[in-house]
Amino acid sequence: MKCNKSKPINDHLLRSWIRCRRKAWLEINGDKQKKLWTAHSTLQLNHQIDCFHNLAQKSYGIGIQACEEGKNIAYGIRLKYPLIKNRVIKGNLPILSKTTGESIWGSFSYQPMIARQGKKVTREHRLILAMTSLLINNLQKYQVKKGLILHKENETLKVEKIRLTDNINTELIESLLNLERDIESKTPPPITSNRKKCTICSWRKYCGAIAIKEGHLSEVSGIGAKRELLLNKIAINNIEELAKIKHYKLKEKLDKFGTQHGDISKQLTLQAQSQLTNKAIKLKSTKELNELKQAKGFLIYDIESDPDIKHDFLHGFIRIPNNFHKEINLKEIKYSPLLNLEKDTENSLWKRINRKLNHLKGIPILHYGETEPISLLKLGLREGASPHEIDAIKKRFIDIHLLIREYWCLPVQNYGLKSIAEFIGFEWEQSNTDGARALLWWRQWKKSRRLNNIYSKNLNSLFKYNRDDCIATLMIAKWLIDQE
Numbered sequence: 001m002k003c004n005k006s007k008p009i010n011d012h013l014l015r016s017w018i019r020c021r022r023k024a025w026l027e028i029n030g031d032k033q034k035k036l037w038t039a040h041s042t043l044q045l046n047h048q049i050d051c052f053h054n055l056a057q058k059s060y061g062i063g064i065q066a067c068e069e070g071k072n073i074a075y076g077i078r079l080k081y082p083l084i085k086n087r088v089i090k091g092n093l094p095i096l097s098k099t100t101g102e103s104i105w106g107s108f109s110y111q112p113m114i115a116r117q118g119k120k121v122t123r124e125h126r127l128i129l130a131m132t133s134l135l136i137n138n139l140q141k142y143q144v145k146k147g148l149i150l151h152k153e154n155e156t157l158k159v160e161k162i163r164l165t166d167n168i169n170t171e172l173i174e175s176l177l178n179l180e181r182d183i184e185s186k187t188p189p190p191i192t193s194n195r196k197k198c199t200i201c202s203w204r205k206y207c208g209a210i211a212i213k214e215g216h217l218s219e220v221s222g223i224g225a226k227r228e229l230l231l232n233k234i235a236i237n238n239i240e241e242l243a244k245i246k247h248y249k250l251k252e253k254l255d256k257f258g259t260q261h262g263d264i265s266k267q268l269t270l271q272a273q274s275q276l277t278n279k280a281i282k283l284k285s286t287k288e289l290n291e292l293k294q295a296k297g298f299l300i301y302d303i304e305s306d307p308d309i310k311h312d313f314l315h316g317f318i319r320i321p322n323n324f325h326k327e328i329n330l331k332e333i334k335y336s337p338l339l340n341l342e343k344d345t346e347n348s349l350w351k352r353i354n355r356k357l358n359h360l361k362g363i364p365i366l367h368y369g370e371t372e373p374i375s376l377l378k379l380g381l382r383e384g385a386s387p388h389e390i391d392a393i394k395k396r397f398i399d400i401h402l403l404i405r406e407y408w409c410l411p412v413q414n415y416g417l418k419s420i421a422e423f424i425g426f427e428w429e430q431s432n433t434d435g436a437r438a439l440l441w442w443r444q445w446k447k448s449r450r451l452n453n454i455y456s457k458n459l460n461s462l463f464k465y466n467r468d469d470c471i472a473t474l475m476i477a478k479w480l481i482d483q484e
């Protein structure tokens, strides 16, 4: 075990620790080869650059010299100071904004500025602002009172002011001390029970393998942090114990915490049994899947979106001219990507989609999850489709995710498209891709398009990814029918 006493703590490590204590430990002590690349940090960085670019300040400079010269904006300052005993804290301050005050440079001072994605200001934003402000206080010898957070709302740059109170500063110092204790520990903190966080973490594969090996309850689909605590209270601490208990006994025990917990007892025990034995459990006879079996062909539909601005930028379709009774030749599949360049160009998009749907009247539209029908029907309503048209489209949707949940209990940690497709043996042509990667390709392509680079590798990668999402949905539908 290496000694980490000398390692400085930086803003990046603090962010990791706020998200998951174990993540910070792994960043310092883990085997970096086990990390996966994720698109999230690149998306965050690009978003930050984009926001800062939009500030359009005339008076700016780089480094501490910019502060000495009293520029309105100072970029790229790196500071370090032992905010806690015997430990240097390093801060990478991408941008400082000039404000009132009395600093060592004159009758002005500087306050920190960060950019955020997502819907709201979180504890992470507050603590990072507090950390950077304490480092600036030490540099300018004047106390920062507010920090600024930039974010984009419908392409408009907004600035929020956050008061940096003594309470936030105290919380920061306590957090730094706890972080220090965690990274110095010989063993890593436990795997978080809020496993939703793991889906975007670069250590997810590593932690997932350990969670399976150790039989963590958080591995069981349907068990989040709260439900895990309840199960621990009734002395169920791992998958094996959950798989063994009779579901009616579990119901009796869980009902005490509310019937919403008792009601899913059977589902939980079956799920644990499936995951423990790695076997699929059929819940219902698939004879009832007539709608799928008798269809004369299919349209498969998948959307890619930018959640920050609620923009569905790609509507992808593949068409299967007949049923799946025969083997599907993936090379012959016809894929049609319909791009929606800007939110305000929906009229032509709706016309193109409507033409496609009318051309293939009566053919069911397969999709995975509720996003696609919700988005398409809303688009139709915004573009003036009649109630009759909307109703007709609504009737054509078949949600493959709902069917999988209704008919099968599968040995998977969640019932998302990727997990189920992986279970049936389907692989995306491009490895280690997800919605975040698709969003990054989209944003990079949009930027390069402005520079007249209309056809690019990014757009091709995005189409390939979306096509594979459609094919994965199709293959799961075929798997459902094939399991007679």
Ligand code: SF4
Residues within 6 Å of the ligand: 019, 020, 021, 022, 023, 026, 190, 191, 192, 195, 197, 198, 201, 202, 203, 204, 205, 207, 208
């Ligand atoms: S994968 Fe999950 S448990 Fe592991 S470090 Fe990341 S967030 Fe924490």
